[in-house]
Amino acid sequence: MANASRTPRKPKPAWALAIELRRTALQLSQEIIAERAEMSQSYYSDVERGDKSLLTLTVGKLIGLARALNWTLTELQRATGVDLGIMDATLIAEGSADVYPLRAALTPDQPGTPVDHEAVAPGLKRPLLLRADTDEMQGLSNASIRPGSTLHLDLDRTTPEEGRVYVLTDDGGVHLRLYTATRLGPVFRAENRTHEDIPAQDAHIVGMVVEVATDYHPELN
Known part of the structure; x- marks a missing residue:
């Protein structure tokens, strides 16, 4: 059979x-x-x-x-090729792009898995959107940046300018700091003074923070 x-x-x-x-x-x-x-x-x-x-x-x-x-x-x-309902990231400034964890600054060309998606600030030449998950720049001045804010970086702007905020890396990892001159030389300074200054010569600038987006409001949070 x-x-x-x-x-x-x-x-x-x-x-x-x-x-x-x-x-x-x-x-x-x-x-x-x-x-x-x-x-x-x-x-x-x-x-x-x-x-x-x-x-x-x-x-x-x-x-x-x-x-x-x-x-x-x-x-x-x-x-x-499966439509998962995820908007594709754009490679130009105008439009929208994925938002990545701050640690993605270690490998900006391969940032990994995004955590959000939002509109990109206009005028950026090479945008990278990162989520601030550090309290380094949380304070009371105009430079203060709260954890959870979205940082709009321009990867083409890596020349330090007085009073501007940058995402940078050093042997300790990724940082969010303000560039300023001191009597001991230029440093990247945290708004939160529990964090020590990082000498400029010890840091690698990933990009300048051009805009910060946050949903924090003092009357609601």
Whole structure:
């Protein structure tokens, strides 16, 4: 008696193939991707086979998947061709762009996963939007910047100017500081004086803060 023919498996969707190719290009196993994405290996396997649609994933799982594959959400959307309802970041100043954590200043060309999306301040030559997650510039002067504010950086403006605020890096990580001259030489100074000055020669400027957006209001917060 002849064996019953097996039902041929449906071909893998193009978006699932894009995810598999990305994982293999990173030389990572399904187990590692699943762990990084904070999902079970069987769940991730269903996604990579195309049995579980990206459109059924929660926002948290989408963010985890993108992070595990070293993609931003917009890069995941673009690579898979699946419309996840995420606005694509623009490369010009006018328009809108992704907002990234402050630590993205360490690798501005590959900032990672965005945390928000908003309009870009006009006039920026090379914009990068970062979320201030430090209290270094929180104070009482006009230069004060509250944690949670969105920083509009111009990556082309890296020559320090007196009284301007910059995102910079040093051996201690990423900082948000005001450039000023002192009798001991130029420094990057925090508005919050619990943070020590950073000598200008020890810092690498990522970009100048051209505009700050915040939803803080003294009568509401």
